[in-house]
Each structure stands twice: as structure tokens, then as C-alpha cells.
Amino acid sequence: MRVPIHEYLMHAAYFAPRGKARIIELGCSISQRYLDPRDKLIGLVGDAGAGKSLLIRGIFPGLELTNDDNGINVRPLPLIRDAEDKHFKSHTYHVDVRFEAAFNQPWVIAEAVKKAVAAERRVVLEHFDLLYPVLQINAEVLIGVGEEVLVTRPGVFGPMPQDIVNIVFKSLLYRKMAHSAEDLTTMVLQEMGISKPEAHSDIIHGFVLEFENKPEIDLDEVERKVLSLISADEVISYHNERNIKVGCNLMECTGPRLHVPKTGDIKGFRLLKEFIWDPIEKLHILAGLIGEEDKEREEGQWRAVTEGPLTRFGL
Numbered sequence: 001m002r003v004p005i006h007e008y009l010m011h012a013a014y015f016a017p018r019g020k021a022r023i024i025e026l027g028c029s030i031s032q033r034y035l036d037p038r039d040k041l042i043g044l045v046g047d048a049g050a051g052k053s054l055l056i057r058g059i060f061p062g063l064e065l066t067n068d069d070n071g072i073n074v075r076p077l078p079l080i081r082d083a084e085d086k087h088f089k090s091h092t093y094h095v096d097v098r099f100e101a102a103f104n105q106p107w108v109i110a111e112a113v114k115k116a117v118a119a120e121r122r123v124v125l126e127h128f129d130l131l132y133p134v135l136q137i138n139a140e141v142l143i144g145v146g147e148e149v150l151v152t153r154p155g156v157f158g159p160m161p162q163d164i165v166n167i168v169f170k171s172l173l174y175r176k177m178a179h180s181a182e183d184l185t186t187m188v189l190q191e192m193g194i195s196k197p198e199a200h201s202d203i204i205h206g207f208v209l210e211f212e213n214k215p216e217i218d219l220d221e222v223e224r225k226v227l228s229l230i231s232a233d234e235v236i237s238y239h240n241e242r243n244i245k246v247g248c249n250l251m252e253c254t255g256p257r258l259h260v261p262k263t264g265d266i267k268g269f270r271l272l273k274e275f276i277w278d279p280i281e282k283l284h285i286l287a288g289l290i291g292e293e294d295k296e297r298e299e300g301q302w303r304a305v306t307e308g309p310l311t312r313f314g315l
Helices: 020-034 052-059 078-086 104-117 128-135 163-191 219-231 295-307
Strands: 012-015 041-045 092-096 122-125 141-145 147-154 199-203 206-211 236-240 243-246 249-252 276-278 285-291
Touching: 020 052, 020 092, 020 147, 041 052, 041 128, 041 163, 052 122, 052 141, 078 092, 078 104, 092 104, 104 122, 104 128, 122 128, 128 163, 141 163, 141 199, 147 163, 163 206, 163 219, 163 243, 163 249, 163 285, 199 285
Parallel strands: 041 122, 041 141, 092 122
Antiparallel strands: 012 147, 141 147, 199 206, 206 285, 236 243, 243 249, 276 285
């Protein structure tokens, strides 16, 4: 019997992109690379606001989501309704376990999942870790969303849902800090007369802005201005799907729901103090970092920016 190549997967790691279009695009890529049409149990773990629902929209286009992330609230839950009727009308079902726990006991959800899987249906479970202690069946594909998106195909010996939770819950804060720091840096650059960057990308505990023309600007001054905004401890709030507010200032943002609550929550912000030239893409790269300083990691980041290819997404 021919074994699909993805069965050899230990795990794949991607930067968790910021912005609706980028994370949906990543979901589409994950679907093509790692899912098998015969997979029946898909689990996602990650804290609220990490982007699990958007990722699902990319992995399973057209799937009706049953949580209320975007004002959708399907009642009764189609999975439980069809399990009780002993007739599964859909091929794929979605359940947000945390949301659904307000309406049904975990064992009721678990029994419905088992019946659907036995009937050769697929079930996509957000907050899979909350149901696993009752379900006692690991997902065929387990995806964690934090600072990175981790894709695994668990075996008998794991990874277990809690293993992934321990990674992605802790790392999500860095993703939020990096996004907020990126937007503050963009705001400062615009105030200093620098046009919007052509693209942005991701590095561990940081961000990358890419410019067609090298900005003639003092990066030490940019860093000081951003640190001043951070020390002001201004509130960062969602305004609409395209904008946030930093204090009273309205600014455009591709991921308005993914921020720390206040600028003062950004820790350890610093800029790499020179623009790096990318000879392939012909762009000038500005990189910023957040979190505790780690010289070894930052040297690795520097090499990644200067020597390695970056995955680019348009703004």
C-alpha cells in the first residue's frame, strides 16, 4: 500500500501572518499540503483571537462556522442535531468547543463527534484541547495557532493537544506585541514623511517592513519616537475591519483585532539600525524586534534577514 508523503510529517511551522487575507491564504496552503480527503478529525488549538476561524475559512472554503466570531450563531448545533436524528446531512461539520460548552455538556459533544466520525464524516474542532479529555481520540491533523502556526499529524505517542497548547498560548503575546510595534513604527515613519512600505513580513519576535526606495531617515530617531509612544501607554482599540485607534489617532491596519491592549504592553522594542538590501526582490528591509534581548537569536534573525529568503505578502 502506498503511504502518502504527508504521513511522514513530524510538524510544519509557519509564521502566523497578520491580516485576514494572509491567514486565509496560509489556510489554503495548509489544506493543499497536509490534508487528506479521508481525514475525519481535524483539531485546532490556540487562544481566543489567534485567528483559528480565519485559518479554517482558508482550509475549508465555504464551511459554515457555528461560533459567533463574526456574528454567526447556528442553533441548534448541526452536528448534535444530526447525531440525534441519526442522519448526517453534511460531509464536514464545525464545532467551537469553548463556545458550544455554554449550550451542551462536553460528553454530548464528544458522543456526537464519535458518531460523525464512525459515519465517515469530517469534524473540525476549534479548542480541541478542551474536548480531548472526554473524547480521548486524538486528531488526525492537529493545528496550533500562536506566534507560529504549527501543523502536525499526531501518532499514538503524540503530540498531544496539551503539548501544542503549551507552545502556542505562550507565544501569542509575542505576535500581538510585534503587530502593535509594527503599526507604531509605520505610524512614526508616515509622520516623518515616509510613504507606506511595499510589503511586510515576519520574523521570530519581530516584524519586517520592505521599501522599494531606501528611506533617508535616522533609525535611532525612529526608535526613540516609537519608544515614546510605548511609554505613553496609549490604548490600542479596534475601530473597524480596516482601522485601529491608538489613543485618539485613527490608522489603517490589516489585522485590527490582533493587538496588545495598550502600547505600554510592548516589551523590549528595538530596531536593527540599518536597512538591508535584498538583491533578489530589490527591496530595502527594515526589521524590528520585541521581547527580551537574546544576542544569539538576534544574530540568527540578522542572518535570516540578510541571507535567507522571506515569505512576502502584500499590504
